[in-house]
Amino acid sequence: MAILEITTDQINRLRDQINRDNVTKAKYSTYQILTAHIWRAVTRARDLAADQPTKLHISTDGRSRLNPPLPAGYLEAGELVSEPLIRTVDRIHGAIKQMDDEYLRSAIDYLEDPNDSLAIMQVPRTCRTPNLKIISWIRFPFECADFGWGGPIFNRPANLFEGKGNILPKYSVDGNLSLALCLENYAMENFRKTFYEVGWVKKKKKKKKKKKKKKNRGI
Numbered sequence: 752m753a754i755l756e757i758t759t760d761q762i763n764r765l766r767d768q769i770n771r772d773n774v775t776k777a778k779y780s781t782y783q784i785l786t787a788h789i790w791r792a793v794t795r796a797r798d799l800a801a802d803q804p805t806k807l808h809i810s811t812d813g814r815s816r817l818n819p820p821l822p823a824g825y826l827e828a829g830e831l832v833s834e835p836l837i838r839t840v841d842r843i844h845g846a847i848k849q850m851d852d853e854y855l856r857s858a859i860d861y862l863e864d865p866n867d868s869l870a871i872m873q874v875p876r877t878c879r880t881p882n883l884k885i886i887s888w889i890r891f892p893f894e895c896a897d898f899g900w901g902g903p904i905f906n907r908p909a910n911l912f913e914g915k916g917n918i919l920p921k922y923s924v925d926g927n928l929s930l931a932l933c934l935e936n937y938a939m940e941n942f943r944k945t946f947y948e949v950g951w952v953k954k955k956k957k958k959k960k961k962k963k964k965k966k967n968r969g970i
Contacts, residue, residue: 796941878914
């Protein structure tokens with residue numbers, strides 16, 4: 752596992768590159784831009800065959816995408832403990848009753864689909880080479896976590912497995928981010944190079960104009 756720093760300057764240079772090629776004028780988030788760069792760099796670092804399929808797994812918050820949207824932090828626990836017991840019994844009864852012949856056969860058809868076998872695998876297996884999973888913690892309010900001795904200075908995921916990465920806020924420098932990523936040893940060595948070398952837009956150096964020397968004319 753490695754933790755790499757991503758500066759605001761590097762993020763802005765990537766964003767400038769995207770904006771130049773953005774014909775549709777779509778608005779891309781920092782997560783989308785960074786993850787695209789990470790995915791390409793990891794694929795190069797793994798030295799995959801050109802015809803090798805690769806998948807990127809992402810996590811999304813479905814609450815805000817529902818219509819109407821669910822309230823922030825809504826987990827239904829409050830509704831469960833406050834509702835009548837008969838309502839909870841009905842929930843369980845309905846779920847069990849749903850498991851009829853048609854439902855079970857549709858589940859079997861889904862599991863037998865050879866085109867999407869990754870859908871039923873455990874998370875660690877879906878992320879291994881040649882695939883990848885990148886999670887964003889950029890907007891998590893970790894800075895509010897004060898247990899009596901001040902706010903946090905660093906955070907990281909408790910466990911990482913091959914092919915999984917987290918984009919984290921860096922508290923010591925405002926606007927900077929960190930990438931915690933786990934790859935095979937050979938791929939990690941390559942990634943450290945490709946991550947900073949591939950895709951970053953180099954600033955153009957301004958050429959200094961040469962001053963023409965004035966020739967002294969004789970009288």
